[in-house]
Amino acid sequence: MERVLTVGLDGSPESLAAAHWAADEAERRSLTLRLVHAWPLLAPEPTHLPAEVDQNYWAKRLMHNAQAELQARHPGLTVVGNLVADDAQNALLHVASESEMLVLGSRGLTPVESYFFGDISMFVVARAERPVVLVRAGSREEETSPEAGGPGGVVVALKLHGPCDDLLEFAFTTAAARGVSLVAVHGRSVPLHAHTPWGMDHGVTLEIKQDMQKGLSQVLHPWREKFPGVVVADALRLESPAKAVVGAAKGADLLVVGRRKHHPPMGPRLGPVAQAALHHARCPVAVVPHD
Numbered sequence: 273m274e275r276v277l278t279v280g281l282d283g284s285p286e287s288l289a290a291a292h293w294a295a296d297e298a299e300r301r302s303l304t305l306r307l308v309h310a311w312p313l314l315a316p317e318p319t320h321l322p323a324e325v326d327q328n329y330w331a332k333r334l335m336h337n338a339q340a341e342l343q344a345r346h347p348g349l350t351v352v353g354n355l356v357a358d359d360a361q362n363a364l365l366h367v368a369s370e371s372e373m374l375v376l377g378s379r380g381l382t383p384v385e386s387y388f389f390g391d392i393s394m395f396v397v398a399r400a401e402r403p404v405v406l407v408r409a410g411s412r413e414e415e416t417s418p419e420a421g422g423p424g425g426v427v428v429a430l431k432l433h434g435p436c437d438d439l440l441e442f443a444f445t446t447a448a449a450r451g452v453s454l455v456a457v458h459g460r461s462v463p464l465h466a467h468t469p470w471g472m473d474h475g476v477t478l479e480i481k482q483d484m485q486k487g488l489s490q491v492l493h494p495w496r497e498k499f500p501g502v503v504v505a506d507a508l509r510l511e512s513p514a515k516a517v518v519g520a521a522k523g524a525d526l527l528v529v530g531r532r533k534h535h536p537p538m539g540p541r542l543g544p545v546a547q548a549a550l551h552h553a554r555c556p557v558a559v560v561p562h563d
Contacts, residue, residue, distance in 0.1 A: 276352075278306045278371040280364050283334050286377025290407040293556060294375040295342045297405075299349050300449040303372055307338055310356040310363035331355050361395050368400040373558070378406040378550070397550070397559045398531065398541035403442055405526075407556045425453040427507075428528040429517040429545055432458055432487040438562040439530040440491075444499045446526060446558070455524070457507040458488055459516025477510060484508045514548035521553045528558045 279294035281287045291307065298305040315327050326332075335353040343351050356363040368374040376393050397404040428443035430436060447454040460480060462472060488506055496504055509516035521527040529546045542550070542559075549557045 275303050276306045276371050277303045277373055278308055278367045279375040281307050281309045281338055284377055285409040286379050289409040290375045290377040291338055293407045295346050299346050304350045307353045308367050309335055310358050310360040312359055314355055314357035360392050364396045365400055368402050371402055373403040373405055375405045378408045403558050403560045405556055405558045424525050425455055426526045427455045427457055427521045427524045430456055430458050432491055435563050439560045440495050442560045443528040444495050444502055447502045448499050453503040455505045455507050456492055457517055457520040458484055459509040459511050459513040460484060461512050462510050514545045517545050518548050518552045521555055524555045526556050527553050531559050531561050533561045533563055
């Protein structure tokens with residue numbers, strides 16, 4: 273089967289930004305770029321009707337313009353377009369299962385924007401079988417990441433317990449394809465007994481940091497050996513994991529977070545770190561399902 277990277281198009285500036293991000297990534301990874309636009313009222317092909325009565329006209333125009341723009345910027349990239357007569361959520365989940373990754377546009381942080389963003393993107397990112405990347409229009413910040421030493425690089429959020437091979441495989445592969453550094457971030461809140469009237473108990477915080485460093489080194493060791501060309505930095509923060517991850521992602525090219533494939537029936541499909549990343553990180557965010 274042909275290896276493809278798929279992006280969802282809906283005509284918004286965010287989806288066009290996602291398409292350009294996806295085209296760059298597909299070119300780096302030597303993948304075919306597939307553009308998908310889904311709408312339940314699309315008519316079966318072929319229609320062979322004048323534009324004024326062709327209910328597929330605007331969908332075709334959207335697809336044609338996007339393909340032409342991307343092909344002009346990436347002449348060596350194979351770009352294909354698919355119009356799907358289905359609900360967007362169902363269509364995107366289906367194409368995600370056939371893709372190396374799915375890329376979607378994200379619409380920001382205000383309550384109204386978050387509502388519409390959650391309508392489709394959050395539904396898909398919480399259920400897709402493959403990694404999903406959320407891209408905002410104009411998402412790149414000028415500020416830098418202290419851990420990365422400047423703008424750029426890939427940041428990956430790690431828990432240090434439980435399997436995370438899929439997450440690290442994606443993060444290291446992406447950093448290697450881009451030729452950039454990788455920052456592995458882990459945050460841990462300081463326990464109550466470490467708080468004193470004059471500040472933090474240095475002995476307790478030092479013990480916590482040493483335990484964090486040991487755990488992170490063990491997790492990263494086999495991946496450093498597998499990807500010797502990737503420069504890896506550690507970012508250990510004594511604060512909530514969500515706050516640590518969002519802070520470390522400032523100025524990054526990409527933030528990578530995990531999502532468990534299996535979750536309690538009544539529990540949330542996305543954990544607090546993924547939720548914080550999707551709503552507050554300014555850079556593109558990749559959510560990688562893992563066991």
